[in-house]
Amino acid sequence: xxxxxxxxxxxxxxxxxxxxxxxxxxxxxxxxxxxxxxxxxxxxxxxxxxxxxxxxxxxxxxxxxxxxxxxxxxxxxxxxxxxxxxxxxxxxxxxxxxxxxxxxxxxxxxxxxxxxxxxxxxxxxxxxxxxxxxxxxxxxxxxxxxxxxxxxxxxxxxxxxxxxxxxxxx
Amino acid sequence: xxxxxxxxxxxxxxxxxxxxxxxxxxxxxxxxxxxxxxxxxxxxxxxxxxxxxxxxxxxxxxxxxxxxxxxxxxxxxxxxxxxxxxxxxxxxxxxxxxxxxxxxxxxxxxxxxxxxxxxxxxxxxxxxxxxxxxxxxxxxxxxxxxxxxxxxxxxxxxxxxxxxxxxxxxxxxxxxxxxxxxxxxxxxxxxxxxxxxxxxxxxxxxxxxxxxxxxxxxxxxxxxxxxxxxxxxxxxxxxxxxxxxxxxxxxxxxxxxxxxxxxxxxxxxxxxxxxxxxxxxxxxxxxxxxxxxxxxxxxxxxxxxxxxxxxxxxxxxxxxxxxxxxxxxxxxxxxxxxxxxxxxxxxxxxxxxxxxxxxxxxxxxxxxxxxxxxxxxxxxxxxxxxxxxxxxxxxxxxxxxxxxxxxxxxxxxxxxxxxxxxxxxxxxxxxxxxxxxxxxxxxxxxxxxxxx
Amino acid sequence: xxxxxxxxxxxxxxxxxxxxxxxxxxxxxxxxxxxxxxxxxxxxxxxxxxxxxxxxxxxxxxxxxxxxxxxxxxxxxxxxxxxxxxxxxxxxxxxxxxxxxxxxxxxxxxxxxxxxxxxxxxxxxxxxxxxxxxxxxxxxxxxxxxxxxxxxxxxxxxxxxxxxxxxxxxxxxxxxxxxxxxxxxxxxxxxxxxxxxxxxxxxxxxxxxxxxxxxxxxxxxxxxxxxxxxxxxxxxxxxxxxxxxxxxxxxxxxxxxxxxxxxxxxxxxxxxxxxxxxxxxxxxxxxxxxxxxxxxxxxxxxxxxxxxxxxxxxxxxxxxxxxxxxxxxxxxxx
Numbered sequence: 037x038x039x040x041x042x043x044x045x046x047x048x049x050x051x052x053x054x055x056x057x058x059x060x061x062x063x064x065x066x067x068x069x070x071x072x073x074x075x076x077x078x079x080x081x082x083x084x085x086x087x088x089x090x091x092x093x094x095x096x097x098x099x100x101x102x103x104x105x106x107x108x109x110x111x112x113x114x115x116x117x118x119x120x121x122x123x124x125x126x127x128x129x130x131x132x133x134x135x136x137x138x139x140x141x142x143x144x145x146x147x148x149x150x151x152x153x154x155x156x157x158x159x160x161x162x163x164x165x166x167x168x169x170x171x172x173x174x175x176x177x178x179x180x181x182x183x184x185x186x187x188x189x190x191x192x193x194x195x196x197x198x199x200x201x202x203x204x205x206x
Numbered sequence: 207x208x209x210x211x212x213x214x215x216x217x218x219x220x221x222x223x224x225x226x227x228x229x230x231x232x233x234x235x236x237x238x239x240x241x242x243x244x245x246x247x248x249x250x251x252x253x254x255x256x257x258x259x260x261x262x263x264x265x266x267x268x269x270x271x272x273x274x275x276x277x278x279x280x281x282x283x284x285x286x287x288x289x290x291x292x293x294x295x296x297x298x299x300x301x302x303x304x305x306x307x308x309x310x311x312x313x314x315x316x317x318x319x320x321x322x323x324x325x326x327x328x329x330x331x332x333x334x335x336x337x338x339x340x341x342x343x344x345x346x347x348x349x350x351x352x353x354x355x356x357x358x359x360x361x362x363x364x365x366x367x368x369x370x371x372x373x374x375x376x377x378x379x380x381x382x383x384x385x386x387x388x389x390x391x392x393x394x395x396x397x398x399x400x401x402x403x404x405x406x407x408x409x410x411x412x413x414x415x416x417x418x419x420x421x422x423x424x425x426x427x428x429x430x431x432x433x434x435x436x437x438x439x440x441x442x443x444x445x446x447x448x449x450x451x452x453x454x455x456x457x458x459x460x461x462x463x464x465x466x467x468x469x470x471x472x473x474x475x476x477x478x479x480x481x482x483x484x485x486x487x488x489x490x491x492x493x494x495x496x497x498x499x500x501x502x503x504x505x506x507x508x509x510x511x512x513x514x515x516x517x518x519x520x521x522x523x524x525x526x527x528x529x530x531x532x533x534x535x536x537x538x539x540x541x542x543x544x545x546x547x548x549x550x551x552x553x554x555x556x557x558x559x560x561x562x563x564x565x566x567x568x569x570x571x572x573x574x575x576x577x578x579x580x581x582x583x584x585x586x587x588x589x590x591x592x593x594x595x596x597x598x599x600x601x602x603x604x605x606x607x608x609x610x611x612x613x614x615x616x617x618x619x620x621x622x623x624x625x626x627x628x629x630x631x632x633x634x635x636x637x638x639x640x641x642x643x644x645x646x647x648x649x650x651x652x653x654x655x656x657x658x
Numbered sequence: 659x660x661x662x663x664x665x666x667x668x669x670x671x672x673x674x675x676x677x678x679x680x681x682x683x684x685x686x687x688x689x690x691x692x693x694x695x696x697x698x699x700x701x702x703x704x705x706x707x708x709x710x711x712x713x714x715x716x717x718x719x720x721x722x723x724x725x726x727x728x729x730x731x732x733x734x735x736x737x738x739x740x741x742x743x744x745x746x747x748x749x750x751x752x753x754x755x756x757x758x759x760x761x762x763x764x765x766x767x768x769x770x771x772x773x774x775x776x777x778x779x780x781x782x783x784x785x786x787x788x789x790x791x792x793x794x795x796x797x798x799x800x801x802x803x804x805x806x807x808x809x810x811x812x813x814x815x816x817x818x819x820x821x822x823x824x825x826x827x828x829x830x831x832x833x834x835x836x837x838x839x840x841x842x843x844x845x846x847x848x849x850x851x852x853x854x855x856x857x858x859x860x861x862x863x864x865x866x867x868x869x870x871x872x873x874x875x876x877x878x879x880x881x882x883x884x885x886x887x888x889x890x891x892x893x894x895x896x897x898x899x900x901x902x903x904x905x906x907x908x909x910x911x912x913x914x915x916x917x918x919x920x921x922x923x924x925x926x927x928x929x930x931x932x933x934x935x936x937x938x939x940x941x942x943x944x945x946x947x948x949x950x951x952x953x954x955x956x957x958x959x960x961x962x963x964x965x966x967x968x969x970x971x972x973x974x975x976x977x978x979x980x981x982x983x984x985x986x987x988x989x990x991x992x
Contacts, residue, residue, distance in 0.1 A: 067407055073370060173456070174457045
């Protein structure tokens with residue numbers, strides 16, 4: 037449970053608010069709560085994670101109780117409730133990927149970055165975690181990187197090296 | 207070469223654009239339906255086609271459509287289930303990435319048939335690139351007059367929106383999907399009422415898989431009866447199979463239902479055989495939820511006949527010797543794979559994905575995972591094996607939604623068919639950490655049919 | 659009467675209004691054939707279906723469609739059909755499934771009944787007494803959470819929670835804003851406010867009454883006494899906020915706690931306000947109606963009086979009068 041003093045206020049940009057307005061327009065009158073998941077994705081894309089202050093703000097915008105936002109944000113695995121590295125490498129760790137070496141790739145990424153699963157590298161750039169099936173079993177092993185969820189397929193240690201170099205240079 | 211209805215033009219450059227898709231005969235089904243058919247006619251064609259839900263349950267799509275309640279003055283919804291998350295299944299991603307207009311066209315046809323004026327495509331959140339692709343396709347279709355007000359002068363209005371999920375396998379269950387689409391936690395609803403009566407926002411709703419919706423396009427174009435001629439028995443038409451694991455050519459294949467499993471695995475047209483010259487050990491034929499079968503039982507029925515890729519043939523023999531077509535997630539395990547580890551992995555998946563709403567699934571999936579983990583890492587007991595079977599039985603059939611069954615079946619079937627491998631793990635814990643059990647007798651010809 | 663529909667449960671026929679659930683039809687019959695319910699609560703809309711303890715077998719769907727239902731169904735959320743035949747305690751399959759559900763509910767539940775305030779009126783305790791095994795087959799660490807005070811009157815022991823969602827429905831339907839909910843998912847799901855927050859409104863205390871286990875308990879009663887040593891007495895007061903109809907739980911002259919009045923299925927008859935529950939703990943606050951009848955089977959009856967007055971036979975016999983001196987004194991206090 038979070039302590040109240042950890043909460044810092046946020047203010048959404050007008051561009052973000054108008055994006056919210058567009059999302060809400062997709063649903064019938066009185067059903068704006070449907071916009072919750074897409075809005076949380078938008079907020080996470082901007083801030084990198086969902087602070088409770090940001091979630092409170094979303095609740096205020098949708099005119100729902102904050103708990104309704106927390107309930108949803110904690111249910112779905114894509115929402116980060118803590119700050120993350122700039123690039124979160126999410127490696128699929130489910131059956132079909134493991135048949136062709138996903139576990140080894142994950143170990144390799146851990147070694148390469150020098151951090152454990154869920155930790156952030158000292159430069160704040162990277163963290164990695166295992167996630168469940170990404171529906172890309174034919175291109176295994178795979179990983180994805182948000183907020184656009186770009187896919188990297190048929191991973192090998194060499195392609196992981198390359199990917200990490202490319203991201204550092206970005 | 208089998209007939210291709212969905213993927214015929216998949217390799218045409220630019221087929222992901224409206225223009226090329228249209229040039230290749232796209233949107234004919236919309237023209238035909240809206241200009242020459244009543245909505246009931248469309249439902250009738252889909253019924254005649256014998257199309258069965260491609261998401262996994264295999265329920266006849268036309269029948270599902272005909273169950274939709276149509277009270278006066280209440281909106282109806284078509285919701286496309288693109289929350290593809292079943293381990294081993296990646297056909298919907300493939301379809302949406304490469305030929306998004308096939309789905310949009312199917313959505314228009316389906317929405318028209320059901321009398322829906324707003325439809326949603328619920329795509330799993332991780333497929334953000336596909337969401338962008340679909341949004342672009344919708345914009346293109348709208349610009350060309352195939353969406354929006356008074357489509358093609360028919361007086362029919364339709365808007366389609368794409369909704370992202372948030373990372374939850376359970377939202378592939380249709381009522382959990384609807385909850386999620388309403389901005390809530392993905393807890394499956396208690397049925398009845400079924401979505402056909404009270405679905406999205408309490409209104410009559412049909413939820414269909416991406417592939418089912420796309421399949422209505424060739425059905426409308428060629429007629430339900432023509433479609434039903436493809437395939438075998440009650441398994442009509444073509445099916446996208448996602449092939450993965452230890453095969454030479456993993457990928458998505460469109461097959462005519464009725465192809466033999468052996469041909470699918472070994473022919474160069476499809477999987478191209480087992481990778482690295484190894485031998486086949488086991489197959490999970492329809493996504494991780496369906497029972498795993500050893501090589502001998504997946505290739506042949508208990509009576510020695512060849513097993514076919516069809517709803518009926520794959521389930522021939524019930525749970526004693528059969529499995530299910532499911533969503534068509536075909537995962538191949540070679541002789542070097544460990545069944546215990548694979549079962550533990552799947553079990554962890556279901557534990558991770560259980561919504562936690564009902565007790566047998568919430569508690570039982572975690573319990574099974576822990577016991578399997580213990581066996582895999584050399585701390586198992588002989589009694590654990592029967593314990594697993596018993597826990598799986600306590601979950602199966604007693605939960606709100608099918609996730610309980612989906613979690614129970616892989617464990618129960620792995621022990622049913624590979625019990626000696628589990629026992630070996632318990633008896634030889636050190637050895638089991640060093641090497642795999644191997645192929646053993648799992649590919650030997652079947653001698654006699656097992657008792658059901 | 660003609661539009662009533664007939665359903666048979668464990669061979670006992672009953673006629674009920676259309677739309678009645680199997681569970682409520684069984685409650686109309688009463689007795690042993692009533693399925694247990696850990697999450698269903700007739701006063702909370704949308705409750706039920708989750709715990710799976712009320713599973714029953716429908717051996718005949720209806721007169722029109724006599725096919726049996728393929729799976730066991732949650733009796734609390736399945737509507738009866740005319741001519742339906744249901745098996746509860748007469749079905750070995752149901753008993754086996756219920757045993758399984760109880761086992762699942764217990765694998766992560768702490769064995770802290772000896773220090774749990776709910777003991778004696780805990781539905782999970784009843785259920786495990788009836789269906790549970792003597793030993794556990796679960797050999798792993800139990801899931802644990804920290805104990806949390808949600809406000810100064812209510813304590814949350816998440817370890818004991820069975821995620822029935824009743825308290826969530828209560829907050830949604832009885833109070834004007836909900837600040838707690840179910841967070842996380844799967845076996846890590848928990849009741850929480852996410853950010854440290856008090857659940858504080860006029861009716862928040864009702865979450866204690868609806869909780870089937872000791873997850874939400876009354877801090878003002880914490881460790882005061884075992885419920886079976888207390889005496890429930892019905893009382894009322896003129897309350898501007900609620901009906902003011904409550905049960906007072908006495909130990910000697912002292913009111914140890916105040917709860918809503920609960921029926922034979924443990925459901926409150928009327929929700930009460932926090933003032934009645936937490937602040938009115940003196941006999942002077944209340945008009946005493948008489949002893950609360952508690953089911954004969956309940957442990958709360960362990961050393962109970964059925965009547966405030968000693969039995970006539972005692973009054974007539976001086977020796978018995980002497981032996982029951984204490985009881986006489988207690989009776990005269992009222």
